[in-house]
Amino acid sequence: MKRLTGRIIKSGQCDGSALVSPEPLSFFGGVDATTGVVVEPGHPLQGQSIAGRVLVFPTAKGSTVGSYSLYRLKKAGLAPVGIINAESEAIVAVGAIIADIPMVDHVDIAQIQTGDWVTLDGASVIVSADRTCVSPLATVRFLRG
Numbered sequence: 034m035k036r037l038t039g040r041i042i043k044s045g046q047c048d049g050s051a052l053v054s055p056e057p058l059s060f061f062g063g064v065d066a067t068t069g070v071v072v073e074p075g076h077p078l079q080g081q082s083i084a085g086r087v088l089v090f091p092t093a094k095g096s097t098v099g100s101y102s103l104y105r106l107k108k109a110g111l112a113p114v115g116i117i118n119a120e121s122e123a124i125v126a127v128g129a130i131i132a133d134i135p136m137v138d139h140v141d142i143a144q145i146q147t148g149d150w151v152t153l154d155g156a157s158v159i160v161s162a163d164r165t166c167v168s169p170l171a172t173v174r175f176l177r178g
Contacts, residue, residue: 035144037158039117039137043129047115048152051145051160052086054078059095060102060128069111087151088113089142093125103128115153117142 054077058064063073069084083106093099103125106112116129121138129136135153145151145160152159 035160037140037144037160038156039140039158040121041156042116042118042121042126042136042138043134044155045115045133045135046152046154047087047135048150049085049087049114051089051147051149051151052078052081052083052113053142053145053147053149054088054090056090057092057094058088058090059093060099060106060125061096063095064102064106066102066105066109066111069106069109082111083113084111086113087115087117087153089117089145089151091119091142093118093122095124097124099124100128100131103134104132107132107134115151117145117151117153117158 056077063071064083065072069082071078071081073079112132112134116134116136117140118138119142137156140158150161150163
């Protein structure tokens with residue numbers, strides 16, 4: 034288990050399986066807002082769904098419409114449950130805030146691999162190789178069903 038600390042962009046709690054990109058991501062044009070699937074040609078996550086995942090990527094790129102695109106994904110139930118960046122920027126920060134998606138940055142994202150179980154709780158980032166590491170947040174969700 035790894036315990037990392039980030040800077041809070043949008044406070045909150047979530048947990049889920051990590052989906053990690055070594056490259057920046059655009060929510061407008063890079064992610065299909067009707068499916069939650071990364072569609073940017075040649076992107077390392079092309080063809081993968083961000084829905085329900087803790088999305089980890091260095092920073093964002095692209096249009097300011099990306100903020101609304103992230104909000105639209107949330108309303109459709111296709112958004113990530115949390116976002117971790119090495120360095121946030123205004124587009125995704127605003128999107129996370131209006132969509133109520135927990136988000137932190139200033140995290141060494143090289144410490145997180147796709148498939149790791151990640152819990153965000155404010156500035157705290159807990160990373161485990163699998164779900165057998167049960168955080169207090171995961172325990173509450175498990176017991177509630």
